[in-house]
Amino acid sequence: MRNNAWLDRRMDVIWQKLMPEVERKNNVVILFKGKWKNKFAHIKLLGDGSTEIAINSLFRFPDVPDFILDTTIAHELVHYMHGFQSPHLQQFKYPHMGGIVEKEMKKRGFGFLLSLEKDWVKDHWRKLYTLLL
Ligand SMILES: [Zn+2]
Incomplete structure (x- = not known):
């Protein structure tokens, strides 16, 4: 099963693929947290100046394909x-205004993964959620 060390390595890979020119200006901690149905992850600036990226704990299970973690981390x-x-x-007033996240991901070669993600969420997530919980 995936753990936080796996997430950390995966984030490094995605960072290099998605945005190699973007400087890591602070400590970025990524970890599994929560068991949300309608949320896959969140990002939060902590009091100590580091950034926390929390990924839905249910994504530790192998039933959730790697590309779901990749698109979630990329988002x-x-x-x-x-x-x-x-x-x-x-750079923008609101984090999701005008579909800026998806646009950026598509521009950077994650469009195919995004479409896989959409289909998987539609076809599998709801059922899997109750099984894994
Ligand atoms: Zn978001």
């Missing part, structure tokens, strides 16, 4: 890049 990293919950300059 939160785009927020970081856009200056939400990170030391970077905030």
